[in-house]
Amino acid sequence: MTDERFEVTRQIAASPAAIFDVLCSPQGHVLIDSSGMLQSAEGAPVTAVGDEFVVHMDREALGDLPMGRYDVTVIITRYEDGALLEWTISGTIQPPIRHLYGYRLEPHGSGTAVTSYYDWSRIDDKYRQADIFPVIPEVGLRATLGILARTVEQAPTAATG
Numbered sequence: 001m002t003d004e005r006f007e008v009t010r011q012i013a014a015s016p017a018a019i020f021d022v023l024c025s026p027q028g029h030v031l032i033d034s035s036g037m038l039q040s041a042e043g044a045p046v047t048a049v050g051d052e053f054v055v056h057m058d059r060e061a062l063g064d065l066p067m068g069r070y071d072v073t074v075i076i077t078r079y080e081d082g083a084l085l086e087w088t089i090s091g092t093i094q095p096p097i098r099h100l101y102g103y104r105l106e107p108h109g110s111g112t113a114v115t116s117y118y119d120w121s122r123i124d125d126k127y128r129q130a131d132i133f134p135v136i137p138e139v140g141l142r143a144t145l146g147i148l149a150r151t152v153e154q155a156p157t158a159a160t161g
Contacts, residue, residue, distance in 0.1 A: 004119065004120050004121035004133070005117060005118065005119040005120070005121055006117060006118045006134065006138040006141055007115055007116070007117040008115065008116055008117075008138060008141045008142050008145060009113055009114065009115040009116075010113075010114055010116075010142070010145040010146070010148075010149060011108060011109075011111055011112070011113055011114075012111050012112050012113075012114050012145075012148065012149045012152060012153065013110065013111040013149070013153050014111055014112060014149075014152035014153055015107075015111075015112065016082045016083065016105040016106075016107055016112045017082055018152050019103075019105055019112055019114060019148065019152050020081070020082045020083075020085070020105060021045075022148065022151060022152060023085050023103050023148075024045045024046045024047070024085065025045045026041030026042065026043045026044075026045070026046075026053040026054075026055065026074070027040075027041055029041060029055065029074070030055070031147075031151060032144050032147045032148045032151055033144060033147075034140050034143035034144040034146075034147055035061060035062065035136055035140055035144075036058070036061030036062075037057050037058055037059060037061045037062060038055055038056075038057060039055075039056045039057060039058050039069070040055075040056045041053055041054065041055045041056065042054045042056075046076050046079065046085070047079070047081075048076065048079055049076050049077060049078060049079050050075070050076060051075075051076045051079075052073050052074060052075050052076070053073070053074050054071055054072070054073055054074070055071065055072050055073075055074055055089075056069065056071055057069065057070050057071065057072055057091075062135075064132075067092075070091060070092045071091055071092070072089040072090065072091035072092075073089060073090045073091060074087045074088075074089055075087055075088050075089065075090060077100065078102065082105065083104065083105050083106070084102065084103070084104050084105070085102060085103050086100055086101065086102030086103075087100070087101055087102070088100050088101075095124050095126070096124070097120075097123050097124060097127050098122045098123050098124055099118070099119065099120040099122070099123055099133070099135075100117075100118070100119040100120075100122070101116075101117070101118055101119075102116070102117050102119075103115065103116055103117075104117075114145060114148065116141045116144060116145050117141070118134060118136055118138075118141060120133040120134055120135075
């Protein structure tokens, strides 16, 4: 890891398939978001690199920038069924920021080791100079993994996927 990337891992008592279903769903992203910024989403579950969906955001939840409500397009940059999902966003702010978010899933015991990461090492110089990164702190990734665990561990098919 670098000082421009966070990675956190949590053991979740659910199958990789059950977890991946939530992560591939646009509404799943809203459901597990710990930042409060993701308000709703539109689009089909993702199944490949290049797939996209729209998320309706509210930056006021962070209280750091007066951006209010806006939309972003989530663009899948890496996809390995049941094992890896990574994305970047494009939206109102241009040029695109080029930060990456992702999840790696590895079967582990009777559940899954889920690693969440946030990488802003490739952000455009315009944003690097603004000194606003990371937008989401490491504790935010940990909290989102906690919500993900609660969500899938309570699902009827969590252990069997």
